[in-house]
Amino acid sequence: MTDLQDLVDRASRIVFFGGAGVSTESGIPDFRSQDGLYHMQYKYPPEEILSHDFFFRETGEFFRFYRDKLIGYEASPNAAHKKLAELERAGKLSAVITQNIDGLHQAAGSKRVLELHGSVARNTCLRCGKKYGLEEIRRQEGVPHCSCGGIIKPDVVLYGESLDDGVIAEAIRALRSADLLIVAGTSLAVYPAAGLIRYYRGKDVAVINLDPLPLPSDAFFFQGKVGEILGRIKA
Numbered sequence: 001m002t003d004l005q006d007l008v009d010r011a012s013r014i015v016f017f018g019g020a021g022v023s024t025e026s027g028i029p030d031f032r033s034q035d036g037l038y039h040m041q042y043k044y045p046p047e048e049i050l051s052h053d054f055f056f057r058e059t060g061e062f063f064r065f066y067r068d069k070l071i072g073y074e075a076s077p078n079a080a081h082k083k084l085a086e087l088e089r090a091g092k093l094s095a096v097i098t099q100n101i102d103g104l105h106q107a108a109g110s111k112r113v114l115e116l117h118g119s120v121a122r123n124t125c126l127r128c129g130k131k132y133g134l135e136e137i138r139r140q141e142g143v144p145h146c147s148c149g150g151i152i153k154p155d156v157v158l159y160g161e162s163l164d165d166g167v168i169a170e171a172i173r174a175l176r177s178a179d180l181l182i183v184a185g186t187s188l189a190v191y192p193a194a195g196l197i198r199y200y201r202g203k204d205v206a207v208i209n210l211d212p213l214p215l216p217s218d219a220f221f222f223q224g225k226v227g228e229i230l231g232r233i234k235a
């Protein structure tokens with residue numbers, strides 16, 4: 001059986017494509033696992049709360065959920081985030097493409113992180129365009145407001161909003177030149193992000209996930225926790 005170390009050893013331009021499951025070992029719940037946000041009870045389903053229309057219709061309710069479930073954690077990078085940063089430093093990994101918005105790849109030291117769904121670390125006033133960090137959102141209560149009086153909106157891509165063209169183009173470039181694609185901690189259910197992996201032209205695909213994924217049968221599937229599995233790899 002091919003092991004992940006062999007795949008990593010023979011690659012020189014690894015691209016990692018990950019999702020919420022990469023951060024569950026840091027204590028941030030994903031969406032679709034048993035302990036995920038979709039199995040918790042709210043007044044509205046999470047995909048409705050995290051939508052563009054809901055943000056403008058029920059801004060207070062949006063921020064209640066957002067504060068409680070998406071920024072209410074003091075999370076630190078886990079073994080997966082750290083190993084990916086190490087692989088990049090070793091010159092073996094060319095990009096991390098993530099659907100996560102938690103900034104943990106950068107916190108672990110990764111430099112080329114393509115955040116398909118934006119980041120909780122960046123926030124913009126809807127009236128004057130002033131930029132804020134996460135600390136300002138945490139410092140305020142309820143709906144965060146700018147010094148000009150405008151509402152501050154997190155730079156995260158809500159359902160019903162478009163992905164950033166520049167980030168997509170860079171992700172496609174990285175995928176096209178990769179020689180190993182590692183897909184991990186994602187249900188591949190959120191589009192268009194999940195569709196990007198079709199731009200990969202290489203031969204080897206490694207999947208590290210708790211649940212099997214709908215990928216071609218020649219992909220190598222390593223079932224288990226991404227932090228535990230990647231953590232054992234030598235860069």
Ligand code: NAD
Binds near residue numbers: 031185186209211
């Ligand atoms: P998802 O919740 O749909 O799926 C998570 C997948 O990861 C599942 O298949 C699950 O079995 C697997 N998984 C969970 N923990 C794992 C672990 N330790 N090791 C290996 N596999 C594990 O997540 P998704 O596909 O990323 O889609 C959800 C969307 O929600 C994304 O667009 C993302 O932006 C957003 N989200 C982000 C965060 C975050 O930033 N940390 C958290 C929740 C949701």
